Amino acid sequence: MPPVFHARMRKPLAALFSFLLCSLFFPAVATRAAADDPLLTLRKEHPRLLFTARDWAVFDRRARNRANDPQFDALLAQLEKNARAILGAPALERKLTGRRLLGVSREALRRVLTLAVAHRSTQNDAFLQRAEQEMLAAASFDDWNPSHFLDVAEMTAALALGYDWLHEKLSPETRAIVRRAIVEKGLREGIDSKLRRNSWHRQENNWNQVCLGGLSLGALAVAEDEPALARDMLKAARAGIVNGLRPYAPDGVYPEGPGYWSYGTAYQVLLVAALESALGTDWDLCASPGFLASANTQLHLTGPTGKQFNFSDCGLQSFFDPILYWFSGKLNNPVLAAPPNLKSRERFLPLIALWWPDAGLAPPNTEPGLPLAWKGEGKNPVAVFRSSWTDPNALFLACKAGAANASHGHMDAGSFILEADGVRWAIDLGMQNYESLESKGMRIFGRTQDAQRWTVFRMNNFSHNTLTIDNQPHRVGGRSEFLRFWRDGIIMASEDKSSGVEIDLSPVFAGQVGSVRREISFQPKSRTVFIKDSIEGAAPGAEIRWAMVTKAQIQLSQDNSGGHALLTQNGKQLRAWAGNVDGEKREFEIIPAGASVKNNYDAPNPGTRILIVRAKASAGGSAVIAVELRAGETPR
CATH class of the missing domain: 1.50.10.100 (Chondroitin AC/alginate lyase)
Structure with missing residues (x-):
């Protein structure tokens, strides 16, 4: 039997129905009204x-x-x-x-x-x-x-x-x-x-x-x-x-x-x-x-x-x-x-x-509750690794992929910075003052391959901690991406764990090579970073240049395993080792942090130098450069 509604029930039910109708309808109306007139809710005073x-x-x-x-x-x-x-x-x-x-x-x-x-x-x-x-x-x-x-x-x-x-x-x-x-x-x-x-x-x-x-x-x-x-x-x-x-x-x-x-x-x-x-x-x-x-x-x-x-x-x-x-x-x-x-x-x-926070500022070295290894995607993706959030001497590495034609971008795909023992060992030279360039007639905001922007040392790949092939600039339209990202991976025969990232750099070398992969392994317990670059499909004999810009003093040496570099800064040490690959020797060299051809517009970079490793592509067009960076002690 259907329910019977008495007259005295109709008013409350009607009121309830009206309330429900208004709650559903009027917010939408109010939203549209505010969009039509953004001043509708303006505070008067x-x-x-x-x-x-x-x-x-x-x-x-x-x-x-x-x-x-x-x-x-x-x-x-x-x-x-x-x-x-x-x-x-x-x-x-x-x-x-x-x-x-x-x-x-x-x-x-x-x-x-x-x-x-x-x-x-x-x-x-x-x-x-x-x-x-x-x-x-x-x-x-x-x-x-x-x-x-x-x-x-x-x-x-x-x-x-x-x-x-x-x-x-x-x-x-x-x-x-x-x-x-x-x-x-x-x-x-x-x-x-x-x-x-x-x-x-x-x-x-x-x-x-x-x-x-x-x-x-x-x-x-x-x-x-x-x-x-x-x-x-x-x-x-x-x-x-x-x-x-x-x-x-x-x-x-x-x-x-x-x-x-x-x-x-x-x-x-x-x-x-x-x-x-x-x-x-x-x-x-x-x-x-x-x-x-x-x-x-x-x-x-x-x-x-x-x-x-x-x-x-x-x-x-x-x-x-x-x-x-x-x-x-x-x-x-x-x-x-x-x-x-x-x-x-x-x-x-x-x-x-x-x-100002009601409770005042947080105590120093407060844990932020964020992961030690993190990756963020976007037009210029970054990956970041650290051994601690609160230790000022922690091992820290940040690297990036991306494209040079992003707004204010540099030719820095694959580049990284490295800190340990309170020292920034691998640095990014950063921007150059715009007026110092524009006053010399430079047009610095172009994003095409032939734009004057890429002749500025601090903006091109020659000043960044990345690869350069045959002394050519990166392709501005090429966008590198992260292929893999991992954290706390097990290292065989080791008590250490590895976090890391693999970057596909092939698009920034389009027309020069078939494939370029950079793999970075971050090993916090041994305070080691391992960087391996693998190149395929290059012209036989093509020169691949690995680079790291630093303010440290550098002492070079060589043995049967490869090239060694001892970096010293602020009383701390970082040791680098470039291992020989398939019988081909790897050795470090040091070059000035500046353009190879002098000009009147590049800013000087006093107290900086670039640690370099060079390799030649094999007859089959392949090459590998593997570099280990270890804070405070001798690498293997």
């Missing part, structure tokens, strides 16, 4: 960029009790010292370095953030007045150099954050001037994605993140006064930022290297944090594959010396990064918040004061 009034109140309480946390107290003391130094510095002027205003924009951002935080911690109005002066000076520039749009983006960020954080204390006249500059010199210059100079809307690199991040800060800052423009800018940002997020996939390895990870990700974080604080949403950007994971990738890329694997256009830098404090809070991972470098002129240093 200032401050709303990165930090709300509630966040600043937390900072105020922490600042009043700063003596309870000596590290936080030291940070504030340094920021206040930096702010006092700014008071005595001349105001910024529109002076380009080469084709860039970027240095001025970044300094404006550093000054505004430093002065704003120092004003809040001390209530010293001199800092407020100087922040206002800096913003008015930048607002008075003829333009912010839109031909190199990063300059515009960072200046827009500087004025947007200053305008928002100090909003109630700025005079109406100052607010109007700064707001007009954000609109005319920032937003209107960048909103049209069809302009050639604004192609960054579609690019999959740091430009996309920096430009859309900086302009979005500007849009959110002035939204109540310029709603139509702000709405259009945010729609453009939402459509375009997916491009800048793609390089993180799948594992968080940023193909431009750790340096550009810091740059692009800083503005990605600023965008996400501002969306959350101003609109109550992150547009699901944090769910983008590899984005949040990229923070742990920075840990993996950092050796026991505290320095990172500086592949691509990256200088040698430490793990400390203010942006990682945001990730530390987001992921509840205190290890990401490294003790700040208080001597740094990093423009985002003041943000740490507001992202």
Whole structure:
């Protein structure tokens, strides 16, 4: 018998039905409405960029009790010292370095953030007045150099954050001037994605993140006064930022290297944090594959010396990064918040004061809970091996595959760095200052095989710890890949275990050989790294060059088993052995770390040299080079 519904039951059931219908239907409607009008949920009051009034109140309480946390107290003391130094510095002027205003924009951002935080911690109005002066000076520039749009983006960020954080204390006249500059010199210059100079809307690199991040800060800052423009800018940002997020996939390895990870990700974080604080949403950007994971990738890329694997256009830098404090809070991972470098002129240093962990910084040598051997895929895959996360003398090796035509890429497929006993033995020379090259007429951002970029020593394969065949550059379009990755494999007749990787380098030697494989075995107990390169299908007699760039002093010797090299640096030793293969002698040689033909644009590399092994392809086109590197004791 079917159930009977009495009249008095109908109203509750109808209400329940309506509730269920609304819960299913209206979130979708609200999502579509927010996409159509990103300002629908705009927080009306200032401050709303990165930090709300509630966040600043937390900072105020922490600042009043700063003596309870000596590290936080030291940070504030340094920021206040930096702010006092700014008071005595001349105001910024529109002076380009080469084709860039970027240095001025970044300094404006550093000054505004430093002065704003120092004003809040001390209530010293001199800092407020100087922040206002800096913003008015930048607002008075003829333009912010839109031909190199990063300059515009960072200046827009500087004025947007200053305008928002100090909003109630700025005079109406100052607010109007700064707001007009954000609109005319920032937003209107960048909103049209069809302009050639604004192609960054579609690019999959740091430009996309920096430009859309900086302009979005500007849009959110002035939204109540310029709603139509702000709405259009945010729609453009939402459509375009997916491009800048793609390089993180799948594992968080940023193909431009750790340096550009810091740059692009800083503005990605600023965008996400501002969306959350101003609109109550992150547009699901944090769910983008590899984005949040990229923070742990920075840990993996950092050796026991505290320095990172500086592949691509990256200088040698430490793990400390203010942006990682945001990730530390987001992921509840205190290890990401490294003790700040208080001597740094990093423009985002003041943000740490507001992202400071509630429990303070993690104790030194805290285990991060990550594996000792790790591989990350992507356009520039990397593999990393270490004997310990907490021992400063641990054995550590990082290597990479990938392609040279990645954004800011080098011809470094197969290259590696090596650390042991607190020394980086195998190094990457890193990037060369762009202006030092562009001032000589060099065009350094081409990615074709004949681009001038590949004549720069630090960017081509001759300066990296990889193979070179017949003195030829790598093929820029060839993408090497990891064929195998293993951890804790058993070594026959040994108590040691091996982790490692096999790299297919064949694509970067296309047209020269049939097959090139590099196998790297990492053996932590014996503190040994074994590198075996196998070449097939080369022209008979072709020369294969194995290379390792180092700052160590090197002493060479030879015996019936092969070539030996004793490397000494900082009172420590590393021994290298190149074994004879099929009766063919292997021996080491040392060459200068510089181009074989002198030019007027390559930077010098003082105190560095390259350890070389050469081999000739057999009549059948094959060759093998096997090198053992052992820390602190004699190899077999």
